[in-house]
Amino acid sequence: MASKGSGTSLSNPVLRSEDRRFLRGAGRYLADLSFPDTYHVAFVRSSEAHARIMDISTEKAYLPGVVGIFLAADLTSELGEVPMVWPVPGLQNPGHPLLAKETVRFPGEPIAVVIAADEQTARRAAKQVKVTYHRLPVVANLLQAVDRQAGGAAVHPEIADNIAYVWEREFGDPSALEKADDSFFQRLIIPRVAPLPMEPRGLIARYDREADLLSVWASSQFPHVLRLSLAVVLGHPESRIAVTVPDVGGAFGGKMNVYREDLLVAYFAKRLNLTLRYVETRSENFMAMTHGRDQIQDVRVFYTRRGRLLGMDVTIHANMGAYLQGATPGIPLFTAQMLSGCYRIPYIKVRVMGYYTNQAYTDAYRGAGRPEATYLVERVIEMVARKCGRDPLSVRLKNFIRRTQFPARVVTGLTYDSGDYSKALKKAAAKSGIKYWRSEQRARRLRGDRRQIGIGISSYVEFCGNSPSSAHAQLGLKTGGYESAVVRIHPTGAVTVISGSCPSGQGHETVWAQLVERCLGVAQEQVQVVTGTTTGTPWGGGTYGSRSAAVGGTAIYQACQRLIEKGRDYLQHLWQVKGEAIGFEQGVYSCGTRRISLQELAPRLYLAHDLPYGMEPGLEATVFFEPRSYTYPSGTHVCIVEVDALTGKTSILQYVAVDDCGHLLHEPIAKGQVIGGIVQGIGAALYEQIVQDEQTGQLLTQSFRSYHLPKAEDVPPIVTDHLCTPSPVNPLGVKGVGESGTIAAHPAVINAIVDALSVYGVEHVDMPATPEKLWQLCQMGGETE
Amino acid sequence: MNAFQYAAPGCLQDALRLLAAYPDAVLLAGGQVVINEMHRAERAPSPLIDLGRIDELKEIIETSDRVWIGAGVTHTQLAGHPAVKNWLPALVQAAQAVGDLQVRNRATVGGTIAYGDSCGDYWPVWYAVGGFVQLISSTGVRQVEIRDWLAGRCSTALRPQEIVRGIILNKRNRSYFCKHQVSAGETVTLSLAQGGETARLAVGGLTELPLSIELPPPVDEGWERRWKETAATRIDAAADPRATRYRKHLARQSAHWLIDKHAAGGVP
Numbered sequence A: 001m002a003s004k005g006s007g008t009s010l011s012n013p014v015l016r017s018e019d020r021r022f023l024r025g026a027g028r029y030l031a032d033l034s035f036p037d038t039y040h041v042a043f044v045r046s047s048e049a050h051a052r053i054m055d056i057s058t059e060k061a062y063l064p065g066v067v068g069i070f071l072a073a074d075l076t077s078e079l080g081e082v083p084m085v086w087p088v089p090g091l092q093n094p095g096h097p098l099l100a101k102e103t104v105r106f107p108g109e110p111i112a113v114v115i116a117a118d119e120q121t122a123r124r125a126a127k128q129v130k131v132t133y134h135r136l137p138v139v140a141n142l143l144q145a146v147d148r149q150a151g152g153a154a155v156h157p158e159i160a161d162n163i164a165y166v167w168e169r170e171f172g173d174p175s176a177l178e179k180a181d182d183s184f185f186q187r188l189i190i191p192r193v194a195p196l197p198m199e200p201r202g203l204i205a206r207y208d209r210e211a212d213l214l215s216v217w218a219s220s221q222f223p224h225v226l227r228l229s230l231a232v233v234l235g236h237p238e239s240r241i242a243v244t245v246p247d248v249g250g251a252f253g254g255k256m257n258v259y260r261e262d263l264l265v266a267y268f269a270k271r272l273n274l275t276l277r278y279v280e281t282r283s284e285n286f287m288a289m290t291h292g293r294d295q296i297q298d299v300r301v302f303y304t305r306r307g308r309l310l311g312m313d314v315t316i317h318a319n320m321g322a323y324l325q326g327a328t329p330g331i332p333l334f335t336a337q338m339l340s341g342c343y344r345i346p347y348i349k350v351r352v353m354g355y356y357t358n359q360a361y362t363d364a365y366r367g368a369g370r371p372e373a374t375y376l377v378e379r380v381i382e383m384v385a386r387k388c389g390r391d392p393l394s395v396r397l398k399n400f401i402r403r404t405q406f407p408a409r410v411v412t413g414l415t416y417d418s419g420d421y422s423k424a425l426k427k428a429a430a431k432s433g434i435k436y437w438r439s440e441q442r443a444r445r446l447r448g449d450r451r452q453i454g455i456g457i458s459s460y461v462e463f464c465g466n467s468p469s470s471a472h473a474q475l476g477l478k479t480g481g482y483e484s485a486v487v488r489i490h491p492t493g494a495v496t497v498i499s500g501s502c503p504s505g506q507g508h509e510t511v512w513a514q515l516v517e518r519c520l521g522v523a524q525e526q527v528q529v530v531t532g533t534t535t536g537t538p539w540g541g542g543t544y545g546s547r548s549a550a551v552g553g554t555a556i557y558q559a560c561q562r563l564i565e566k567g568r569d570y571l572q573h574l575w576q577v578k579g580e581a582i583g584f585e586q587g588v589y590s591c592g593t594r595r596i597s598l599q600e601l602a603p604r605l606y607l608a609h610d611l612p613y614g615m616e617p618g619l620e621a622t623v624f625f626e627p628r629s630y631t632y633p634s635g636t637h638v639c640i641v642e643v644d645a646l647t648g649k650t651s652i653l654q655y656v657a658v659d660d661c662g663h664l665l666h667e668p669i670a671k672g673q674v675i676g677g678i679v680q681g682i683g684a685a686l687y688e689q690i691v692q693d694e695q696t697g698q699l700l701t702q703s704f705r706s707y708h709l710p711k712a713e714d715v716p717p718i719v720t721d722h723l724c725t726p727s728p729v730n731p732l733g734v735k736g737v738g739e740s741g742t743i744a745a746h747p748a749v750i751n752a753i754v755d756a757l758s759v760y761g762v763e764h765v766d767m768p769a770t771p772e773k774l775w776q777l778c779q780m781g782g783e784t785e
Numbered sequence B: 001m002n003a004f005q006y007a008a009p010g011c012l013q014d015a016l017r018l019l020a021a022y023p024d025a026v027l028l029a030g031g032q033v034v035i036n037e038m039h040r041a042e043r044a045p046s047p048l049i050d051l052g053r054i055d056e057l058k059e060i061i062e063t064s065d066r067v068w069i070g071a072g073v074t075h076t077q078l079a080g081h082p083a084v085k086n087w088l089p090a091l092v093q094a095a096q097a098v099g100d101l102q103v104r105n106r107a108t109v110g111g112t113i114a115y116g117d118s119c120g121d122y123w124p125v126w127y128a129v130g131g132f133v134q135l136i137s138s139t140g141v142r143q144v145e146i147r148d149w150l151a152g153r154c155s156t157a158l159r160p161q162e163i164v165r166g167i168i169l170n171k172r173n174r175s176y177f178c179k180h181q182v183s184a185g186e187t188v189t190l191s192l193a194q195g196g197e198t199a200r201l202a203v204g205g206l207t208e209l210p211l212s213i214e215l216p217p218p219v220d221e222g223w224e225r226r227w228k229e230t231a232a233t234r235i236d237a238a239a240d241p242r243a244t245r246y247r248k249h250l251a252r253q254s255a256h257w258l259i260d261k262h263a264a265g266g267v268p
């Protein structure tokens, strides 16, 4: 339901127009594209986590149909490296070659490129390339790096202690801690997980030597950044590269990166003058797409007996992986920035330490640093409540930023735009019947039931609307945060909307068309949405960080406003009245009894027979919208679990989400985003983890057989509701909703499990809360009793 | 996938002749393993011999004390067959616990026997009820006791040029099954079956081959307790890297539940 009195939200959402295509199997994904004379690429990948390459023998790999096999030494020296745009101060960057030269540093690292006439031959040939390794000591996970357990193993010999960087800040006034009655220490481990879009990555590159035109089709979140990277790395004119993004089957951050595979496929297409196609397998997606999270957080918490959270001293150990992808070093800085959560915390000291390990690169994954922050803050507030013997609801209420305090500047330096945290909490509590569950919990505890009930609360705030470019500058991120739009009204009155942000399943087509209908009064059937082509759209940052509505949507909105103004200027001349006297509603201008629609004006502006002096013909506007601030969605989720102490199994009995993402542009889409996000959060909380063998570093989770993604039967019914505090920082009043579900879900589930097992003396459990782990905790509790 | 030769013989004799003539031939049943291997370019059969048109492999035949299940019977067909429902309820439960619907609709009993994943769901049931794997080759029919069939995880007594024809199982209408997921792809499965004086419990997922536990005849008072003790002792003694404390605990617990269930059904 659209919020009342918003004026900018539609109360009658339409079905998603793209679903007609998707649900009938008529979507066109990368692997559906076919070109004549296509050759196929396969990669020889490292089977080792860390090894010196002693020998590479390609002799047996020249199967019939193989066009070429290329090693690092075969690449031209002018070829650049994988671009990295976040040089955090003090960063030790080991570089990121396109193919491993002497050493491989993570399982799946590309060693050689095989090109063949068909996909299977390329793959079979890649298997026939024999690589002889000399194994080196491995840093198999973050804990080994942090505890220097790896026996002196160095991922990059020139980088001491595998430390990529140390970033420290002290926020607020340390004297606030003097009022603390007590403090405690807690280590929280947030495991490495895989984004796992339904459609893996892929790229097709085609080179036209005559025109010197490099055409690329990619399953990507940001075609323009891919084009820019190709231009820089390949040394090819950016104007002669065309990137097209077809339908994308999910991305979750994994496709907002330019990978070695992408650069190599494009490079060889040009060098060999061939059309090349690469679509990764699921195992390759597990191995070589960026992973997410992977932090160890050491927290000291200062609080008063009455449940006031006064300060935190936090060290965030963050796993970079073996090399840096585009934004790898910066993601944990987002965690640092969001450490105040929904609360008034007077003092926060934070140290972020990045480490190299013999693992795949980390980078943004749905939430990008904010889930880690929310997890920390929401686990901490829960622990404070428990230590003070107080209700976690009231402790939250006590510490919340109040409704009247917005815009609220928190100690980490951010200014939250708007919110009503207490209202969301109360609404979620009422909706989930917490009183009932508390009494059920008491009853089960009294009778020593093997199935214990737990209630988990998670109040979150996060930032979206990435981003004010100045905020990038502050964090050392070498990108801008704006977004572009072109709105073109054709002579017939039909409209083309061109947006720099392109969908990977979210429903941009529907929402953009709806937005234009609302602004210009043009029926959606007359509106065509164009995204995902670098030749057809102005520069676009891409779709990530729940930014499309707040930034891309605002750009469209402003372009529409410019066209309305142009129409008004023209009418001022035509009707000989003052601009203020001309109203505009639902696509129609009026002044007194005179009425004319914007669509009727369009042909006149193209004929240009009677334009006022100095007015350009046509009816088209291009806007680059630079946001002046982040937006801050918030809300409270409540999760009810039942944990079987005998088997350690957790069942989620109920999940309620109350979210405030500002005005809703399309309710079902927002709801879908929330639910999908929650499911990914539940997955990480209960099941998911990328694991490498502690001794050899071998990747143990490279298929769905060994990596448990939540299945339909694992997903509880999820009830959603919302409230709306419109964002004052953009004219649509929207905030963003793509990641909040995931951000809120981790602590909601874990808090519930800890609550259930508190009868066994359990105070904390790290994700994923597997049955075995929970059973062991119950056993230990049982013994100490 | 690359081009490959394909043959779909209509009878076992033709299949055996093809198998003899082509050393690189691979048999195809439900294809849930084979097709995946081909897709990953791990196998290049020449030819692929599809057993799907051989009608005699699709039968389920009931005799006075046994049930014969053809190699070509799918998990879904098995679970829906009256003879299996009547005489081997644990097998129906196991069949319904396999993978997902698509897998159950395609994967077969014969493919499962030949693939020989000792952590699969059928094995504890087959061990508990007892019977024979039936094989056919150009030299005739051979039968191997179920407990002698598996040699390791995905390793069996299948000989070259042999085709699994079916499995012969003792009727055990008092049989039970349960399955616990331990982690992704890892399960602990148990089955209990009794027929006359013989009662057996089998546990999968604890040891490389299913752990088979003979239980004393349920004659005197207190047999449930003795069964539970026997089960617990054998489970606790399991020495295998995968037999963690947690798995042993699950196995013990489940053994108790199955025994209680059996006892609740009346004195055997």
Ligand SMILES: Cc1cc2nc3c(=O)[nH]c(=O)nc-3n(C[C@H](O)[C@H](O)[C@H](O)COP(=O)(O)OP(=O)(O)OC[C@H]3O[C@@H](n4cnc5c(N)ncnc54)[C@H](O)[C@@H]3O)c2cc1C
Binding pocket: B026, B027, B028, B029, B030, B031, B032, B033, B034, B035, B051, B071, B097, B098, B099, B100, B103, B106, B107, B108, B109, B110, B111, B112, B113, B114, B115, B119, B120, B121, B122, B162, B163, B164, B165
């Ligand atoms: C996604 C997935 C999930 C699964 N989950 C489970 C589970 O939860 N529990 C479980 O127990 N099992 C599970 N399985 C395994 C499944 O039950 C079958 O055991 C497996 O698929 C093999 O059966 P098939 O008919 O598909 O054999 P195929 O793939 O056709 O063949 C398997 C092997 O047996 C050989 N073969 C086939 N038939 C014969 C024959 N008659 N004589 C000699 N050799 C033969 C083939 O050449 C091949 O080597 C799962 C499989 C998949 C793909």
